[in-house]
């Protein structure tokens with residue numbers, strides 16, 4: 001929620017192509033970028049769902065695609081290096097990332113290595129380090145969640161130190177986000193739910209971040225509205241194309257919001273858990289978000305009350321309104337059958353390391369209420385006892 005005495009700038013370097021069936025334009029979009037030899041970066045789930053095949057069918061014989069399908073959930077630094085190696089070895093001239101956040105993040109990070117002649121993505125951690133723009137990238141989301149097709153950031157697991165590092169740099173943005181809601185129809189209910197709650201976390205954390213700005217606020221509030229209305233619909237009926245379209249737009253708006261504002265402490269804990277336990281990002285955010293909202297409550301009374309209204313409630317003013325938003329987030333997570341913290345089997349003896357890692361995350365500074373390592377430890381213990 002914007003503090004109006006702060007200045008900001010807003011850059012959206014990615015062209016958006018949106019609409020049911022727009023995957024048909026893939027060939028002409030690659031041609032428009034000057035490419036004939038694209039490296040497709042994807043994962044086994046996308047291949048099993050037949051989505052890669054569907055994309056390749058759209059290419060004429062003039063294209064010479066190469067496939068890198070080794071991306072795992074919580075993509076690792078070594079996988080990023082392998083994808084960059086594949087690009088160089090094949091002498092590819094552009095990239096197409098198809099999937100959820102993992103293939104798209106892997107492609108952005110591999111692009112950073114390719115453009116900046118690097119071998120290890122660790123050298124580009126944080127906000128700086130990458131000065132050259134990545135090779136032309138078309139990002140094609142197959143879930144409505146990460147918004148990675150429109151963000152400048154990539155979350156990559158540092159396998160030596162067991163945590164997820166963030167690479168955040170406008171040089172890493174995709175040239176084109178090709179957003180075809182039909183490609184999300186195959187997303188099963190559990191993935192639909194966790195991805196959707198991740199998108200909600202992006203919007204809520206961006207809206208209340210200390211670095212919020214008005215254009216990101218606008219994107220965040222509409223994202224909250226679209227997700228709150230449509231996540232239960234697509235969870236129950238995955239073939240509802242209209243609701244899938246609204247969810248995809250919600251996740252895109254959430255991506256725009258948090259890449260121009262930031263994520264905050266829920267994502268800091270989620271990143272720590274992802275690096276240590278390889279736990280699914282959206283599930284963790286869904287569980288953690290309401291606890292962080294409770295921690296932040298007194299610092300975000302008006303902001304959370306506005307979130308409650310965006311979620312379709314007519315809350316009271318002040319603290320009661322803010323509490324209504326926390327409960328609405330919890331209720332939505334329950335409605336789409338997301339689990340409790342206890343189901344993650346996180347060992348309490350690891351809490352101090354998780355708390356330290358979360359506190360060191362670059363997005364910790366964006367949380368609206370300052371949060372120390374001790375504060376993270378308290379929230380972790382609260383979640384464990386809930």
Ligand SMILES: [Fe+2]
Nearest residue numbers: 146198202281
């Ligand atoms: Fe996220």
